[in-house]
Amino acid sequence: MDWLGLHFITELPDSGQVILHCTHDPILVLVAYLVACAAGFAMLDMAERVGHVEKSAARRLWCWTGAACLAGGIWAMHFIGMLAFEAPIQIHYQLPVTLLSLLFALLASYLAMHTLSHPQLSLRQYLQAATCIGLGIATMHYVGMVSMQSDAVAYYHPALFIASIVIAIGAALAALLLSSHLRDGSGIFHQLLKYAASLVLGAGIVSMHFTGMAALNLILPADVPLTLPADNNHLQLGLMVAMIVLLIIGSSISAALADKKLQNKERDLRRVNALLSQLDQARMSLQQVAHYDALTNLINRRGFNQIFAEKLIEKTNEGGKLAVMFLDIDHFKRINDSLGHDAGDELLKVLASHIKSSVRSHDDVVARFGGDEFCLLISLDNHDEARHMAQRIMHKLKEPIELAGRRMVMTTSIGISVFPEDGSTCEELLKNADLALYQSKGSGRNGLHFFSSNLKTRATLEFQLEEELRHALREDAGLMLYYQPIYDLKRGQVTKVEALVRWEHPVHGLLAPERFIAIAEANGLIAELDLWVLRKACEDLGTLTTAGYDELHIAVNCSPLNLARPELADEIELALRKSGVAAHRLELEVTENALMGNIANTLVLLRQIRALGVSLSIDDFGTGYSSLAYLKRLPLNTLKIDRSFIQDIPKATQDMEIVQAIIVMAHTLHLQVVTEGVETREQFEFLERFSCDYVQGYLLSRPLPLTELTPALEEINQRKQPHTVNPLSLARGTGSPGSPDPFPGSPDSHAGASIVRPIR
Structure with a gap:
């Protein structure tokens, strides 16, 4: 019975001579198994690499690299296994057909790596992929058998033939499941599991090959004379192929390991950059909290003092005047007592907005010192500028405000001190502006006063x-x-x-x-x-x-x-x-x-x-x-x-x-x-x-x-x-x-x- 160019028999023919004594070189068999294990380990390692890589281009690269390692390992195992085959007849191999078998191995290996590139698959999808991969490996094996040429005719036992295909599919399914399971993990135990899984996969691949070889029977026709095999160097060739493939697989694994370390370093670098960015944001947030009022988003006392000190140095060196204006909202406590602190906070936001809109430019500094106290720092040429701005603020604050269902009008008392006439330091100017504010409040509120030396004398006397x-x-x-x-x-x-x-x-x-x-x-x-x-x-x-x-x-x-x-x-x-x-x-x-x-x-x-x-x-x-x-x-x-x-x-x-x-x-x-x-x-x-x-x-x-x-x-x-x-x-x-x-x-x-x- 012939199928796909292969001869199948259930009983040996009566005519012709059967080659009975076919053996395998145990050294090459062991080498083939080691190559198969290396191919399995490469597949597991490349599958892990494909699963962890972030860029799609790098994922495709490692997918092809893993496919090449797996295909090369399976094909080399098959080739070495064929070299290990010893028959009492002269045998040679067709190179084009042998290379064609490598193509089938590559296609099957790529299908395996492509399947493993998906993070989640169902069991049915794994079975479908394993069937295709197993058939591809089996095809690679039997195409390689076709390349074997001799005077004898190759016949295959159907049961063992089918068993080899089943073993190939089972090995493929085991490889997919193990790779999917071992793709995530780290540590020594995880590495030991990969080694153990590689031995199992290598055994599965070798089992498929030698089951297929067990299905082979070489029959020499009666009219064909027996030609004894010549001396060969199969051992040296097999060892050389194994060394080449192992070097390629080892290099690929080393490259994957190096890329993994590089990616980890890049990830660590990104994490460090992210932490630095978070620290920078935290620093900015702390600076915002430290220098700005959370309710009105105006500068607070600390931020105001810092800007004030810089402005004083600038005006001292270049000349010019500064006015410090203390504002206190008249009878603001009544709002908190009658309408509650939430309504008071909303009113402060509105008043802060009115004050901010009354200043001339970004050079004028508006700050909230706490409660209903505000402070302004403005550059000016004469006292009238400060007076006009204070009057503008007082007029703006008198605009009716809708709050908590009520329409209300607020007034403010203002005290003003001027640099350099009323002081040369931040503390002195702020204190003098506060004294002027005290004078405004004592004069019936809703007014403004400039600092004078009499105020300081009286304040000193009162303190004494x-x-x-x-x-x-x-x-x-x-x-x-x-x-x-x-x-x-x-x-x-x-x-x-x-x-x-x-x-x-x-x-x-x-x-x-x-x-x-x-x-x-x-x-x-x-x-x-x-x-x-x-x-x-x-x-x-x-x-x-x-x-x-x-x-x-x-x-x-x-x-x-x-x-x-x-x-x-x-x-x-x-x-x-x-x-x-x-x-x-x-x-x-x-x-x-x-x-x-x-x-x-x-x-x-x-x-x-x-x-x-x-x-x-x-x-x-x-x-x-x-x-x-x-x-x-x-x-x-x-x-x-x-x-x-x-x-x-x-x-x-x-x-x-x-x-x-x-x-x-x-x-x-x-x-x-x-x-x-x-x-x-x-x-x-x-x-x-x-x-x-x-x-x-x-x-x-x-x-x-x-x-x-x-x-x-x-x-x-x-x-x-x-x-x-x-x-x-x-x-x-x-x-x-x-x-x-x-x-x-x-x-x-x-x-x-x-x-x-x-x-x-």
Whole structure:
């Protein structure tokens, strides 16, 4: 039976002679197996290389390289195996047909490498590829057998022939699966697996070849004489072919290994570059965070100081002026308190945009220092440029803004300092601009001020006074209390005195409260100062009690800031207990605005104080914004009318009507009325006529130290009418109608332990 040019037999023919004794050179068989193993290892290594290479051109290159190594190895194994075949007959090979078999091996090997270049394949696809590859290898083998020429005729046993093809397909399938499995991995264990897989693949390839050789039977026809084989050098030729193929395979594997290392280095280099890029981005991000405000994207204080220092060096060397402008949004805290911090942040973004759009160019620097404080740095030729820019910013910020469903208008206060007139360093110019801003806010806000030397002098003085006030409180030195009598119109005598703090300064002499109360409030000293006044007043009241004035009451002013402290009631109780004074003899005076500032918390504290037995008085009534609805809820005893309603009586008819209405209202609320600032007999008679309860002022006496208070009280109580001038009183300077204020510009009735001051 013939098929595809091959002769198949199931039984040997009767005629002819059968070549029975065909053998194989064991050395060449071993060499063939080693070549097959090397080809298998090359395929595994090239498959791994193809799977890891990134560029498509390089993938095609290594695919062809792997195909060439595998094809060369299989073909060389087949060729060496044929050289190992020993038959008792002369045999030679046709070179063209032998080379044609190499082409089939190359096609099958390329199909194998192309299949392995796909990362994921199904089992069916692997079977299809293995079948094609196995058939290609089998074709290579039997085409190579066809090239074998001799006097004998080659017959093949069909079962072994089919078995060889099946073995070829199985070896191909094993090669594909092993290569796919071993394509990813690293380490010594992975390398050992590749070696083991190479031995298995080599065995499969050799098994296919020698199964095919086992299927071969050479039959010499009867009429053909037997020609013995001549001497040959098959061993040397086989070893030479093996060496050449192994060198090619080894070179290819070495090249693959070198390329792998190079690719790893390139990958590491890219990773390093990526890390450097990330570090550069991180550095830029850190620089952004370090020098820019996250909310408004404006430069922050650190970035501003850096640019400021550079600009100063430039202007110092080249000449020119710089203006530093401090901006503070007026009453911004109200936005956060009423609408929340999110709305406040949105408003800051809008305001920052308005400020940025108001500057002239990129040379002008706009920064946010935090909260609602902004700072500008501009180059200029004269002061008017800074003034015009500040006015432009103020005008821009007044544009209505829609926020949280509301339409609002914001204003700003601005302070300006100019280089080189107002300073030569960043710190000095910023400090001076801040002083100018403080002046703007103190002047009613929504304005601008340039720095002047007077501001610096005043700031220096205030700083010095702050330190000296701390020392005075700490050492209990220099502070003293003056007392102004409060006359009871119904009883015709002094029943109360108001404690007024003074400071005997070692350099500036006797200072009125308005010189240091605001400093105490701004620097956290007011609670300590109020407590000192409270203790000293209770102590002096004890002294007056010993002197026989056991019915005398004392009024002490309380700061609005101190009224917010929940421990105030405990401090009052402790001061009364230490001095041994009855609580009903102490009266605490609080201003109208302080009571209304936080009505809920204030009401709780006032009730605690009233529970001690201490009286409560609302001071400076009529100058604040109290509501009758709240006023009737407060546990008050006394209402004190501000002197501003008295000073023009009897000339001001409207003031007379207002005072009369306040007295009627207070009595309706069951409150006693004290009128302060009484200086003339007409004022006294008017108040007496309209049932005022108490009067206080220079008509009776100016504030006096404790040592002078007792004689003054005796003198006042001895008068039949307080407007009767006593010569002794004039001689002592304790008061007279229209007597001048010893502290000009501020009535002593306001000069208590605390004065309401706007605090920046």
